[in-house]
Amino acid sequence: xxxxxxxxxxxxxxxxxxxxxxxxxxxxxxxxxxxxxxxxxxxxxxxxxxxxxxxxxxxxxxxxxxxxxxxxxxxxxxxxxxxxxxxxxxxxxxxxxxxxxxxxxxxxxxxxxxxxxxxxxxxxxxxxxxxxxxxxxxxxxxxxxxxxxxxxxxxxxxxxxxxxxxxxxxxxxxxxxxxxxxxxxxxxxxxxxxxxxxxxxxxxxxxxxxxxxxxxxxxxxxxxxxxxxxxxxxxxxxxxxxxxxxxxxxxxxxxxxxxxxxxxxxxxxxxxxxxxxxxxxxxxxxxxxxxxxxxxxxxxxxxxxxxxxxxxxxxxxxxxxxxxxxxxxxxxxxxxxxxxxxxxxxxxxxxxxxxxxxxxxxxxxxxxxxxxxxxxxxxxxxxxxxxxxxxxxxxxxxxxxxxxxxxxxxxxxxxxxxxxxxxxxxxxxxxxxxxxxxxxxxxxxxxxxxxxxxxxxxxxxxxxxxxxxxxxxxxxxxxxxxxxxxxxxxxxxxxxxxxxxxxxxxxxxxxxxxxxxxxxxxx
Ligand code: GDP
Numbered sequence: 001x002x003x004x005x006x007x008x009x010x011x012x013x014x015x016x017x018x019x020x021x022x023x024x025x026x027x028x029x030x031x032x033x034x035x036x037x038x039x040x041x042x043x044x045x046x047x048x049x050x051x052x053x054x055x056x057x058x059x060x061x062x063x064x065x066x067x068x069x070x071x072x073x074x075x076x077x078x079x080x081x082x083x084x085x086x087x088x089x090x091x092x093x094x095x096x097x098x099x100x101x102x103x104x105x106x107x108x109x110x111x112x113x114x115x116x117x118x119x120x121x122x123x124x125x126x127x128x129x130x131x132x133x134x135x136x137x138x139x140x141x142x143x144x145x146x147x148x149x150x151x152x153x154x155x156x157x158x159x160x161x162x163x164x165x166x167x168x169x170x171x172x173x174x175x176x177x178x179x180x181x182x183x184x185x186x187x188x189x190x191x192x193x194x195x196x197x198x199x200x201x202x203x204x205x206x207x208x209x210x211x212x213x214x215x216x217x218x219x220x221x222x223x224x225x226x227x228x229x230x231x232x233x234x235x236x237x238x239x240x241x242x243x244x245x246x247x248x249x250x251x252x253x254x255x256x257x258x259x260x261x262x263x264x265x266x267x268x269x270x271x272x273x274x275x276x277x278x279x280x281x282x283x284x285x286x287x288x289x290x291x292x293x294x295x296x297x298x299x300x301x302x303x304x305x306x307x308x309x310x311x312x313x314x315x316x317x318x319x320x321x322x323x324x325x326x327x328x329x330x331x332x333x334x335x336x337x338x339x340x341x342x343x344x345x346x347x348x349x350x351x352x353x354x355x356x357x358x359x360x361x362x363x364x365x366x367x368x369x370x371x372x373x374x375x376x377x378x379x380x381x382x383x384x385x386x387x388x389x390x391x392x393x394x395x396x397x398x399x400x401x402x403x404x405x406x407x408x409x410x411x412x413x414x415x416x417x418x419x420x421x422x423x424x425x426x427x428x429x430x431x432x433x434x435x436x437x438x439x440x441x442x443x444x445x446x447x448x449x450x451x452x453x454x455x456x457x458x459x460x461x462x463x464x465x466x467x468x469x470x471x472x473x474x475x476x477x478x479x480x481x482x483x484x485x486x487x488x489x490x491x492x493x494x495x496x497x498x499x500x501x502x503x504x505x506x507x508x509x510x511x512x513x514x515x516x517x518x519x520x521x522x523x
Contacts, residue, residue, distance in 0.1 A: 013083040015104045034262065036076075087101075107133050164236065166231065168253055168261070189260075243272060293323075293377060324341075331375045331376070345361065345363060392520055393438055398432055402456075424437070434489055436468055466502055480516065
């Protein structure tokens, strides 16, 4: 097997999705500890922000050194190289999360055993399902009393519409939590406060009663045996092809806080989860282990280090070997670029690297070359992986620099921050600037960053509008400019956009102009 193929095969790139508080930070940290990427607990900072006031969030972001290195983390385990892509916890930043999900090969979904499937999980799950990404479920906090396991499987199937297959099954819960039983390996993993891994191998499930007789009462053992039998007889059968197609989710139980169930989860996950998959491009399927290097930018983060005011484009490698100093072409502009100082991300540092392989994420120094969704490739005949999905903004505001003398800085800041993808910028025919965002908190971040990074104080006027629709037909747009009272603006690519206050306004418009075509995006 070629080195490229070998390296590709041992890569696993995933993101963790969950509702805030389910245990994403805790699980990430335990995985990094297992991989030896960090040495002490507490090294991973929780990035959830809803518990903080905005000002606290700003403080956090000021320490970007931390938050950004932890947004991509690489570590090794057994012979695998694992990349975890972190996603912001707050739903106002879910657009960032959606795009990150385009860069992974599988997803780990954490569910709090007491809370079951929660709203943010459902939202993120749908994005994964639409892409057919394999999804692995970790049901967390078994040291607390929660919902009945069978009820949880039903919930996963009913609410999320995916088959579940429990790889292990809890023995008790909360006060009486004894451990988990591995249905594949017929192994009991004992829960203990000392956080040591203690297992007992059985020949079959029939030996469970005997093995548990000293730690559980007869009624509990009978119930466990019945439930396991029910699962064997009436439950789904394990289907690795369905798992790979995102149609069946393997389910694991554990307690991340004491790392219980985490090593066995990781080991099963590494065996079942797929390595980097082929990707569709403008010239057909691109195999990861084909020679020519290619990748796409899924995230841009500016000024991560206030001392350097640099900007980093996060590139997911899709095919070929990446080498430091290599020349590539940016498909959108056909510009030739030399990738001189590529960075890799570890739990607490970023380092210049010499090479990387499909599945890996490299950070590229970006003096303003890249946009989100850009493809770069080594081939002369360039191609692209298509645009990343954009989510229609739901909040709008008019902005201008308080001091008119700062107009140049204002425009620069607006354009650069728009390139990062968190805001969309529109202009009215009077050259006014309107921002559109998916989550309101992004306005606060924008005000803060314009001041901190571009020295511009802003005047921001929130607008009552909520819906943006693109007008693909230019003549329609011209006609409407004259006749309609709705706000018509242009986006960054000079496409016409009409903005409505609410559904009622939109419906009224559609009745009045039934022939005008409206689209959800500019594509
Ligand atoms: P996130 O919002 O998903 O990143 O959740 P965190 O990892 O920050 O966890 C939220 C809270 O749940 C924290 O107080 C954790 O200590 C706690 N927690 C995480 N895992 C467990 C667990 O296995 N058992 C219990 N009892 N608490 C946990």
